Amino acid sequence: MSPILQGLITIIIGVGGCVGYFFASNWVLDKVIFPPRTDDHGRNINRATMVRPWLFLFPAMFALGLYLVYPVVGSFWRSLFNRSGEEFIGLGNYTTMFAEEGFRTAVFNNILWAIFVPAAATFLGLLVAQLTDKLKWGNIAKSLIFMPMAISFVGASLIWKFVYANDPDIGIINAVRDVLGADPIDPLQIPFWNNFFLMVILVWIQTGFAMVILSAALRGIPEETIEAAIIDGANPFQIFFKIKVPQIMGTIVVVWTTITILVLKVFDIxxxxxxxxxxxxxxxxxxMDYMFRDDGRATAVAFVIMIIVLPVMVWNIRQARKEMN
Structure with missing residues (x-):
């Protein structure tokens, strides 16, 4: 069967199934569970009205439970067994994992990523949004800066491999060092600092995202507040940091936390x-290293990542709700 025909059948079955479900569930609710009766008609209508929203929510709740809650619970249960899945070892995978030097290094590096990347991407996005807002060619500059968002992480990594190449004829860093008379180096093998060379790639990608969101927020600032600050004698730096930034702080936090969630899950780079x-x-x-060697420990790592990401997601949702209100 061709993919196009498969897609059409899926859409027809999906849409038809949803329409059929809503019609059938409403009919059962109104005619079978709470039928209109002369002696209790008003009360049955109220009862049906209270139940009806849950009928509409049930498909989404069922899908979330099937594709989100069940895998989470199942993954945690799987992490309590050994590699073969036959022997229950409790928290053995977790204790072994926490005792490993590699795990502590990974956690430390993740902390570096979570501190540097959101801060750098948000700051650069805000800076570009402000500087290009009043320029005639600002939209062209924004388009060029946003362009890396269209590149996959693997594609961006391959591009930056040429930048970091230890051949002066290819790598920009070593080309500069060659001009200065220094020996070529491999930036990706320099301890500690190689992490920042990798982070630059994600900052390069995510700056465009931060720029678009923050540019819209800056344009939403009332002009009256800026004009009042100018009349009071505020300079451009004071207008930016004391007038504009406080008014879009909620948006800045949302952008920051959104990039943080992405950072905690990044793997490709x-x-x-x-x-x-x-x-x-x-x-x-x-x-991933343990996925093919020790499935139980890999599942334990996945669960730890979820626990780390969860508070950031909750904070992000709360901030988004505040912005909507």
């Missing part, structure tokens, strides 16, 4: 650039 070698391991790449 590290895997494509170094494979986790040279002390560049992070939790997702650490999990």
């Amino acid at each position: 590290v895997y494509a650039m170094t494979g986790g070698n040279f002390d560049t391991e992070i939790l997702p790449s650490y999990m």
